[in-house]
Structures are given as structure tokens and as C-alpha cells.
Amino acid sequence: MSDTSAAREEILSRVRSAVSGADRSPVTVPRGYRATGPVDVGLFAERVADYRATVVRCALAEVPDRIAQALTGRGRVLVPEGFAWPVRGAVPDDGLTSADLDAVDAVVTGATVGIAATGTIVLSHGPGEGRRALTLVPDVHVCVVREDQVVADVPDAVAMLDPARPTTWVSGPSATSDIELDRVEGVHGPRTLHVILAG
Amino acid sequence: MSATFVGMPAFPVAAREALANSQQRRNLAHATSTIRAKRAAVVAEVDDWEQLRLAGAAIKDNTLLHLDEQLLRLEESLTARGATVHWARDAAEACAVVAEVARGHGVDEVVKVKSMATVEIGLNDALAAEGIAAWETDLAELIVQLGDDLPSHILVPAIHRNRAEIREIFLRHMAEAGRPAPADLTDEPARLAEAARLHLREKFLRAKVAVSGANFAVADSGTLVVVESEGNGRMCLTLPEVLVSVVGIEKVVPTWADLDVFLQLLPRSSTGERMNPYTSTWAGVTPGDGPQEVHVVLLDNGRTRALADEVGRQALRCIRCSACLNVCPVYERTGGHAYGSVYPGPIGAILNPLLKGVGVDAQTDSLPYASSLCGACFEACPVRIDIPSVLVDLRAQVVDAHRPSAKPEALAMRAAAAAFGSGARLGALERLSGLAGRLLGSRGRTAPGGRRLLGRVPGPGAAWTDTRDLPRPPAESFRAWWSRTGGRDE
Numbered sequence: 003m004s005d006t007s008a009a010r011e012e013i014l015s016r017v018r019s020a021v022s023g024a025d026r027s028p029v030t031v032p033r034g035y036r037a038t039g040p041v042d043v044g045l046f047a048e049r050v051a052d053y054r055a056t057v058v059r060c061a062l063a064e065v066p067d068r069i070a071q072a073l074t075g076r077g078r079v080l081v082p083e084g085f086a087w088p089v090r091g092a093v094p095d096d097g098l099t100s101a102d103l104d105a106v107d108a109v110v111t112g113a114t115v116g117i118a119a120t121g122t123i124v125l126s127h128g129p130g131e132g133r134r135a136l137t138l139v140p141d142v143h144v145c146v147v148r149e150d151q152v153v154a155d156v157p158d159a160v161a162m163l164d165p166a167r168p169t170t171w172v173s174g175p176s177a178t179s180d181i182e183l184d185r186v187e188g189v190h191g192p193r194t195l196h197v198i199l200a201g
Numbered sequence: 202m203s204a205t206f207v208g209m210p211a212f213p214v215a216a217r218e219a220l221a222n223s224q225q226r227r228n229l230a231h232a233t234s235t236i237r238a239k240r241a242a243v244v245a246e247v248d249d250w251e252q253l254r255l256a257g258a259a260i261k262d263n264t265l266l267h268l269d270e271q272l273l274r275l276e277e278s279l280t281a282r283g284a285t286v287h288w289a290r291d292a293a294e295a296c297a298v299v300a301e302v303a304r305g306h307g308v309d310e311v312v313k314v315k316s317m318a319t320v321e322i323g324l325n326d327a328l329a330a331e332g333i334a335a336w337e338t339d340l341a342e343l344i345v346q347l348g349d350d351l352p353s354h355i356l357v358p359a360i361h362r363n364r365a366e367i368r369e370i371f372l373r374h375m376a377e378a379g380r381p382a383p384a385d386l387t388d389e390p391a392r393l394a395e396a397a398r399l400h401l402r403e404k405f406l407r408a409k410v411a412v413s414g415a416n417f418a419v420a421d422s423g424t425l426v427v428v429e430s431e432g433n434g435r436m437c438l439t440l441p442e443v444l445v446s447v448v449g450i451e452k453v454v455p456t457w458a459d460l461d462v463f464l465q466l467l468p469r470s471s472t473g474e475r476m477n478p479y480t481s482t483w484a485g486v487t488p489g490d491g492p493q494e495v496h497v498v499l500l501d502n503g504r505t506r507a508l509a510d511e512v513g514r515q516a517l518r519c520i521r522c523s524a525c526l527n528v529c530p531v532y533e534r535t536g537g538h539a540y541g542s543v544y545p546g547p548i549g550a551i552l553n554p555l556l557k558g559v560g561v562d563a564q565t566d567s568l569p570y571a572s573s574l575c576g577a578c579f580e581a582c583p584v585r586i587d588i589p590s591v592l593v594d595l596r597a598q599v600v601d602a603h604r605p606s607a608k609p610e611a612l613a614m615r616a617a618a619a620a621f622g623s624g625a626r627l628g629a630l631e632r633l634s635g636l637a638g639r640l641l642g643s644r645g646r647t648a649p650g651g652r653r654l655l656g657r658v659p660g661p662g663a664a665w666t667d668t669r670d671l672p673r674p675p676a677e678s679f680r681a682w683w684s685r686t687g688g689r690d691e
Contacts, residue, residue, distance in 0.1 A: 016505035165422035165457035171480035191432025
């Protein structure tokens with residue numbers, strides 16, 4: 003690759019001269035917004051549903067049945083390694099290519115955290131969640147979130163996540179606002195998002 | 202894409218043309234009023250919105266004032282995570298890096314995530330010149346690319362197109378770029394989105410190289426963030442083997458924790474949602490997950506020039522949400538093309554002159570005047586960029602850049618200064634204008650309220666009277682009336 007170190011030196015020196023006359027004493031960042039209040043699991047369920055995702059609440063013991071119900075009529079189902087519940091007839095991710103994933107109908111995963119205020123599920127793609135492509139290419143994503151994984155707001159979630167891991171924040175099924183700024187569900191990501199909220 | 206903003210006329214000329222396009226005005230009025238209502242509703246939900254704005258502005262200001270240290274930290278973190286960092290002083294250098302990576306992998310196409318930085322540097326044309334096709338995968342960018350059109354909005358570049366026009370573009374042009382649109386395509390938004398899904402899926406599955414921008418770059422962890430809706434971003438960031446991200450140097454934030462401010466401010470301000478459908482974060486290379494070769498191009502292209510502007514540097518806080526466009530009475534009527542840049546609307550009216558410098562071309566110099574200074578943009582801005590103050594300061598810079606020249610305004614102002622500088626001179630002038638007022642008699646027209654107005658003034662004065670009312674001089678000045686009556690009722 004070409005060496006861009008001359009550009010690097012020049013940009014850094016331009017930056018230094020641009021701010022040389024400025025008062026560089028730190029500006030205080032108000033952080034009161036981080037006091038986020040109690041967790042409302044019901045609000046999480048409501049707000050996920052607002053995005054036109056399907057939300058089902060159940061006890062932990064009922065999760066396998068709920069998964070089976072959500073998968074009724076779906077053909078090939080993929081489950082990542084380390085997923086906590088049994089899924090009948092599921093295929094494992096043994097290095098499937100993108101084209102292989104395109105032939106899968108649904109994927110079932112866990113999540114790392116749920117955000118009540120925004121109805122968001124965050125995946126950090128460790129055990130039980132799988133690499134990023136698994137929850138992207140298939141058209142149906144069934145996601146199991148435990149009630150004890152739900153936090154009140156965005157700052158709580160950011161504080162829990164590891165910046166070194168890839169993360170995917172999912173708020174409802176794939177959507178676009180590009181046609182007359184109206185929201186339409188269903189573009190490139192999973193068009194069906196089915197959330198099982200267990201606890 | 203052959204469409205280009207190069208050679209666009211100054212704002213007033215372009216705006217006049219845009220205003221005559223009644224279809225476009227209807228499309229814009231519909232779209233901006235929809236988004237304004239959505240934004241207002243979700244912003245009202247957040248009790249500490251103002252505090253989030255203050256926090257967002259403070260984080261960005263702290264970063265910008267120490268940008269050299271933050272960039273070095275970012276470079277170190279990215280390198281430690283297995284990414285290759287490149288630096289680009291200008292558009293040509295940035296395009297050259299991307300082209301070199303693509304050539305190195307022997308590809309003739311790349312897939313692109315929507316990115317303002319890559320449109321700013323004209324990446325698609327630069328790659329086309331090297332025989333590499335750059336496929337836009339964001340729905341609105343795809344509409345613009347297929348229609349050989351220009352973007353007119355930061356978030357929704359095809360905001361000036363309605364559903365019927367989009368259907369037409371898909372039916373006519375999708376076949377030229379790959380899988381054709383279904384022959385029975387209707388103008389239902391869901392069917393249009395489906396057509397884009399089918400058209401682009403084959404490209405996602407076969408692409409080896411992807412190009413993205415980044416909404417944020419975290420200095421202390423080397424994490425990049427892309428905020429999107431459709432999943433095209435996830436496709437590009439996850440499936441190809443190689444990823445090149447072009448990142449403006451102002452996108453850096455110091456810590457991962459700082460994202461808790463911006464991930465609240467951006468979606469609510471931008472699409473008026475509590476959260477956008479998908480946000481992706483990644484730090485360099487993750488073994489076994491996503492691209493195994495990752496490049497980051499840190500782009501200046503005028504940003505250090507903006508940083509040197511004491512009043513204007515706050516524009517570099519911008520997180521490209523486009524809330525200022527949606528609330529602007531000027532933008533709503535003219536649309537984005539009139540601004541002659543990938544950055545239209547109020548933020549474009551300050552960002553373009555700050556990035557390019559004033560006194561260089563008439564088009565850029567016209568932008569600080571493309572505003573009524575109503576202040577709606579400042580109120581909507583999630584990082585509190587005081588756009589009206591920057592506009593006023595840039596107007597002064599534009600005037601200064603064109604000194605010395607004997608413009609009619611300058612002569613008139615000098616004459617006025619002389620008149621107001623001396624009581625005797627002012628008195629003489631008032632007697633003269635009173636005489637003129639009497640001589641003009643009942644000519645001209647009467648404004649509501651009974652004020653007498655002059656009609657169109659001939660000669661260079663016409664430029665003034667074409668757009669403003671000029672009152673008829675009164676027959677008697679205040680001072681003459683006072684000395685005649687002593688202030689008593691007549």
C-alpha cells in the first residue's frame with residue numbers, strides 16, 4: 003500500500019495550528035442524563051412491538067415451546083453454538099457461506115441486553131448469538147431475551163457492552179423511511195423479528 | 202454516476218428554478234412536515250433532552266480542541282485491532298486509497314454503505330474512472346444513482362422524488378445495473394422496497410470489497426459505528442472480505458461511553474424514531490466474524506480549515522442528522538439541489554464555505570445568504586450548533602473577501618455615514634427629501650395601513666425595490682415638525 007505518512011504529518015500539523023490560539027481548557031460534560039431510573043420490562047415489550055415486531059412474554063420453562071410456535075411453517079432453521087435452549091431440527095453454523103445463509107429460512111438466537119426506553123435488542127455475537135451474518139441474511143429472526151437482561155435506557159446498555167466486540171443494535175425488523183419519509187418494514191435485514199421475552 | 206454539482210449557479214438563481222418546480226415543492230412539503238411531526242413527538246418523550254444536547258456539544262468541543270491527540274489515539278487503537286490506517290489531505294488522496302485497495306483485490310465492483318464523506322469526495326466517479334463500479338445500496342442513494350440524479354437531502358437523498366417517480370426510475374433503470382425490477386411493480390412503498398431487496402441481494406452475496414463511512418469513531422477503543430435503517434449497512438459491513446471506511450477526522454469521539462449521548466440524540470433527530478432499526482459497531486478485525494481485512498481512511502478535505510475558524514468550528518460537531526434541513530423554511534421550499542452541494546440546508550450553508558473557504562467561488566459565497574436567520578435550525582440541532590451566528594459571521598467574511606470594491610451598497614453606506622455624521626448635513630438632506638416627497642405627490646401605491654410606497658425604482662436601485670418596499674419620503678421630517686409645533690398637537 004502507498005505510504006500516507008506525509009499526509010498524516012500535515013493533517014496533524016494543520017490541526018495543531020488551527021487550535022493554537024483557542025482556549026483548550028476542558029468543557030464540563032453534564033452527565034445527569036445517566037441517572038436512568040427503574041427498569042420497566044413491560045415498557046420494553048411495548049416498545050419492541052411499536053416497531054411491528056412480534057413480542058411474546060413467557061416463563062423461562064416455556065421458551066422451547068414458544069420457539070417451536072414461532073418457527074411453525076419455517077423450513078431450515080439455524081441455531082448458533084452455545085444457544086441455551088433446545089430447538090428441534092435446527093442446523094448448526096459450521097462455516098456456512100453467505101449463499102448458504104441465504105437458503106436458511108430462520109435463525110434463533112439469544113441477546114446480550116434489551117433497552118426498555120427504545121425497544122432495542124443488542125447482540126454482541128458471542129456464544130448463543132453467533133457471528134453477525136447469521137442474524138442478517140435469513141428472513142426471520144427469533145430472539146430470546148431474558149427479563150433480567152433488560153435495562154432502562156441507552157446509557158445502561160452502553161456501560162455493559164464491550165467496545166472490542168462487534169455489536170448489532172436491533173430495533174424492530176429491517177425498515178426504511180426513504181420513500182416520502184414514511185416508515186416501511188422489510189428491506190435487506192430480516193423482515194420478521196420475533197422476540198420471546200422470558201422470565 | 203455522471204451527475205455532478207460542479208458548475209452549479211449561485212443559490213438565488215438555482216433557488217428560483219427550484220421554486221418553479223411545483224411537483225418537487227409538494228414532495229418536499231409532504232416529507233418535511235411528516236418528519237417534523239415524528240421528531241417532535243419522540244424528542245418530547247425525553248425529559249433530559251436539553252441536557253443531552255449540552256453533553257453532545259461539550260463532548261464534541263472537547264474532542265475538536267484536542268483533535269490531534271484524539272486522532273493519534275484512534276490510530277493506535279485501530280492499528281492494535283488489526284486495521285490499516287490511511288490519512289488523506291483531500292478528496293483525491295482519499296479516492297486513491299480506496300481505488301488502490303480495490304485494485305489490490307482485482308475487483309471491478311464494490312458495494313457501498315450510505316456515506317456523506319464518500320459522496321463529498323466524489324468516490325463513485327473516481328472509481329468509475331479506474332473501471333470499478335461502486336454500487337450504492339441505501340434505498341435513497343440507489344434511487345439517486347439509478348436516476349442519474351443529485352442528492353438533495355443528507356438523510357434521504359431522494360427526498361425530492363415521490364413514489365410514482367421512484368417506480369418509474371426502478372422500471373427504467375434497474376435492468377442496466379443488474380436484476381431488473383418486477384414488470385408488475387406498483388408504487389406501493391412496500392413493493393418498491395421489495396424490488397430494491399431483490400435487486401441488491403445478488404450484489405451483497407457476491408461482493409468482495411465494501412466501502413463505508415462511519416457515524417462515530419471511538420478513539421480509545423478503535424470502534425467504528427454505522428447507524429442505519431435498512432440492513433444494507435450490515436450487509437456491507439459483514440459479508441465482504443474487505444472493508445474500507447472513509448471517516449472525516451471530526452467523527453472521532455474520545456470514549457465508548459460517550460456514545461450513550463449520541464445514540465440517543467441521532468435517531469430521534471434524524472428519522473424521528475426512538476432508535477433506528479440497525480446500529481453496527483466493530484473494532485478492526487474480529488477473527489471468524491466479518492471482513493478479515495479492514496482499512497480506515499482518515500479524511501481532512503477542508504475540515505482543518507473549518508477548525509481554524511473560531512466561530513465556525515462548531516459546525517464540526519455536526520452528526521449529519523438533517524434535523525436542520527427538515528425545519529428550515531428556506532430548504533422546505535427550494536429543496537437541496539439549490540445549495541449546489543452534497544451538504545444542503547442550513548448546515549450546508551455554513552459547512553460548505555467553512556470547508557472550501559470564502560472568496561473562492563460565487564456559488565459558495567452565496568450560501569451564507571440562503572437563510573432568513575429565523576433560528577429554527579439552532580433550536581432543532583442536537584449538538585447545539587448556533588447556525589445563525591455562524592451564518593452572520595460568514596456573511597461578514599464574504600463581504601471582507603470582496604473588498605475593496607466600489608459596490609453601490611458601499612457607496613450608499615458611505616454617503617449615509619457622511620449625512621448622519623453632522624446635524625447640518627442631515628438637516629439639509631431632510632429638507633431635500635421633504636421636497637422630493639411633496640413633488641412625488643400621490644404617485645406610487647399605498648401599503649396596508651396607509652403608508653405610501655414608491656413603485657419600482659429605475660437603474661441599479663431596482664435590485665432593491667424588486668424585493669422590498671421603499672416608503673415614499675415624508676413631506677416633512679420629524680425635526681422640521683418639532684421645530685414648527687414644539688411637539689403640541691396640531
